[in-house]
Amino acid sequence: xxxxxxxxxxxxxxxxxxxxxxxxxxxxxxxxxxxxxxxxxxxxxxxxxxxxxxxxxxxxxxxxxxxxxxxxxxxxxxxxxxxxxxxxxxxxxxxxxxxxxxxxxxxxxxxxxxxxxxxxxxxxxxxxxxxxxxxxxxxxxxxxxxxxxxxxxxxxxxxxxxxxxxxxxxxxxxxxxxxxxxxxxxxxxxxxxxxxxxxxxxxxxxxxxxxxxxxxxxxxxxxxxxxxxxxxxxxxxxxxxxxxxxxxxxxxxxxxxxxxxxxxxxxxxxxxxxxx
Ligand SMILES: [Zn+2]
Numbered sequence: 129x130x131x132x133x134x135x136x137x138x139x140x141x142x143x144x145x146x147x148x149x150x151x152x153x154x155x156x157x158x159x160x161x162x163x164x165x166x167x168x169x170x171x172x173x174x175x176x177x178x179x180x181x182x183x184x185x186x187x188x189x190x191x192x193x194x195x196x197x198x199x200x201x202x203x204x205x206x207x208x209x210x211x212x213x214x215x216x217x218x219x220x221x222x223x224x225x226x227x228x229x230x231x232x233x234x235x236x237x238x239x240x241x242x243x244x245x246x247x248x249x250x251x252x253x254x255x256x257x258x259x260x261x262x263x264x265x266x267x268x269x270x271x272x273x274x275x276x277x278x279x280x281x282x283x284x285x286x287x288x289x290x291x292x293x294x295x296x297x298x299x300x301x302x303x304x305x306x307x308x309x310x311x312x313x314x315x316x317x318x319x320x321x322x323x324x325x326x327x328x329x330x331x332x333x334x335x336x337x338x339x340x341x342x343x344x345x346x347x348x349x350x351x352x353x354x355x356x357x358x359x360x361x362x363x364x365x366x367x368x369x370x371x372x373x374x375x376x377x378x379x380x381x382x383x384x385x386x387x388x389x390x391x392x393x394x395x396x397x398x399x400x401x402x403x404x
Contacts, residue, residue, distance in 0.1 A: 173354050175239075181388050184354050194356035200391035201349030201362060202271035203398075210345065211397035219346060220401035222255045223363075227334035230261070235325035236318040239353060240265045240386055241379065243313055246327070250334055252287045252295050254361065259287035259295040261334070268380045270300055271352050271387045272364050279368055280376050282387070284352075285334075294351070295361040299339070304370030309337045314375050319382055339367035342403040347396055352388045363403065 171188040173179045179187055185195025193200070210216070227250050232243040243264045250261040263286045270282035281301035288294055301307075307314075309332060316326045343366040350358040 171354075175386050175388070184356065187354065191354040191356060193350065193358060194354055197350060197356055197358055198392070198394045199349055199358045199396065200356060201352050201360065202273070202388060202390060203347065203349065203393050203396075204273040204276055204390050205345045205347075205364060205398055207275055207400075209398065210400040212399075215397075216346075216399040216401040219399055220404070224253045224404045226251045226253065227261075227338070229331035229333050231328060231331050232264070232313065233325045233327050234313050234316050234318070236321045236323065236382065238321045240267065240383060241317055243328075243332075244325070252297070252363075254295060257289055257293075259289045259293070259361075262286050262288055266301075266379060266383075267352075267387045268376070268383055268385065269387055272298055272300070273390060274300070274366070278387075281371065281379065283337075283369075293359065293361070294357075295363065296351075297344075298362060298364040299337070300365065300368035301371050301376070302368040303373055303376060306372040307370060307375060309333060310371070310375070314378060317378060317382065337369065339365055339369050341365075341367040343367065343400060344403045345398050345400055347398040349391075349396075365403075366400075 171191075173184055173187050173191070175181065181194070184191050230245045230247050230250055232245055234241060234243045236242075245261055245263055248260040248262070252259045252261070265284055265286075267282045267284070268280065270279040272282060279300040279302050283299040283301060285297040285299070286294065287296065312328050312330050313332065316328060318326065345362075345364045345366065347362050348358075349360050349362050350356045351360055
């Protein structure tokens with residue numbers, strides 16, 4: 129009698145354990161893929177109006193960090209307030225960039241244009257940990273500010289470690305020469321979300337996409353769209369890259385405004401150093 133009672137208890141515990149395992153598994157997998165893939169299928173939110181940034185927290189209970197988080201992005205980067213130079217040098221030594229080429233797919237996911245890498249060969253190394261480049265998307269105008277100034281656009285290059293930690297390289301974009309590295313991608317931008325993802329024919333040379341000067345601002349923040357998950361390692365290049373007015377207008381004719389407002393710094397350090 130007593131033995132079968134113990135077996136019954138053990139099997140109940142096992143069932144709970146299995147359920148618990150899967151419950152944890154799904155919730156932990158959810159917030160990592162990338163900012164936009166997550167949200168596209170999720171609860172509706174927008175950049176203006178009743179489901180705009182001030183309301184993101186209330187749109188869904190999973191979006192609480194958007195309102196209550198204290199390490200949120202984007203921020204205004206003040207040049208003269210960057211932190212301790214020695215610390216910055218230490219950080220610089222821990223970081224290296226392994227960029228070559230990649231074929232991308234391009235699609236309109238409603239909140240932005242998302243270009244997904246078809247290879248995981250490109251990466252950012254932070255303290256010997258590899259963060260693989262998964263995709264690039266765009267904001268108009270920029271999300272981050274430099275000395276209180278916005279740029280015409282901003283590109284976000286997404287990287288993810290095996291454990292799901294995120295690192296994002298941000299590139300400011302300003303009006304100037306036609307950007308030939310992104311020319312094919314721009315020709316293929318789908319005007320609406322009904323169109324299927326297109327596979328680009330030519331690889332994008334990621335080294336050539338970056339600006340010549342590799343000064344970066346590093347700080348810890350969040351993804352800039354719901355669910356506003358924190359723990360993102362941000363690297364914002366100081367020198368903007370260029371796009372022609374035609375290219376900038378092509379994007380803003382589809383997304384007039386898709387940038388989140390500036391968030392409080394809350395005492396966070398911003399470091400400046402050169403990316404290798
Ligand atoms: Zn973004």
